[in-house]
Amino acid sequence: MDVRKLTAKVLTFGLLHFSIVAGGTRLQAAPPSNEVKQRVEQFGVGTELKLKLAGGDSVRGQVQSIGPDSFLFVPKEDSTPREIAFSELEKVRYPKRGYKADTAPDPAAAKRMVVQLGVGEHIMVKVSPTEKVRGHIRAINDDHFLVQPDGQTANLSVPYNSVWKVNKNLSFGATVAIVVGIAAAVVLILVLSGEDDIDVLPN
Numbered sequence: 001m002d003v004r005k006l007t008a009k010v011l012t013f014g015l016l017h018f019s020i021v022a023g024g025t026r027l028q029a030a031p032p033s034n035e036v037k038q039r040v041e042q043f044g045v046g047t048e049l050k051l052k053l054a055g056g057d058s059v060r061g062q063v064q065s066i067g068p069d070s071f072l073f074v075p076k077e078d079s080t081p082r083e084i085a086f087s088e089l090e091k092v093r094y095p096k097r098g099y100k101a102d103t104a105p106d107p108a109a110a111k112r113m114v115v116q117l118g119v120g121e122h123i124m125v126k127v128s129p130t131e132k133v134r135g136h137i138r139a140i141n142d143d144h145f146l147v148q149p150d151g152q153t154a155n156l157s158v159p160y161n162s163v164w165k166v167n168k169n170l171s172f173g174a175t176v177a178i179v180v181g182i183a184a185a186v187v188l189i190l191v192l193s194g195e196d197d198i199d200v201l202p203n
């Protein structure tokens with residue numbers, strides 16, 4: 001077998017493997033309706049959310065009010081309030097990638113980001129303008145959340161009004177996997193692009 005083709009196959013397999021490792025650090029199944037309801041309640045009135053309904057439709061807008069079995073949602077498209085039953089929801093997403101305070105912490109915004117990240121996520125949180133903590137979210141409460149710092153067994157209670165920044169933090173293994181995957185992709189491209197550069201000797 002041609003050495004270049006063999007190398008390309010090996011690198012393709014490696015890239016696929018590392019992509020699965022990096023992207024599979026936190027797989028989640030769609031939560032049942034009671035968990036979806038809890039998430040909407042935790043996000044709270046006034047939160048802009050992106051919803052995926054059981055029928056397949058997606059809608060983005062703002063939560064206007066929350067009831068026991070449904071909530072009022074104002075879509076961006078027409079601004080007409082729409083009542084959505086919790087049983088209709090398939091996914092609830094807060095469409096922001098992270099939270100960072102400007103001049104002072106915003107407890108509501110910090111909580112929304114923590115709820116979006118979810119229990120079990122590995123995060124980086126700034127609990128003061130200078131102090132950072134990396135660890136896993138263990139519980140989400142009304143006025144604070146619990147983080148288990150890396151290398152520790154005890155949980156740290158973090159009030160939302162002390163959060164200056166919070167976002168997802170890749171584990172060391174996932175970071176290495178991404179770096180190796182990128183390197184494999186570069187080598188693969190170089191190998192494949194060189195196949196057409198073979199010199200043909202004259203007879």
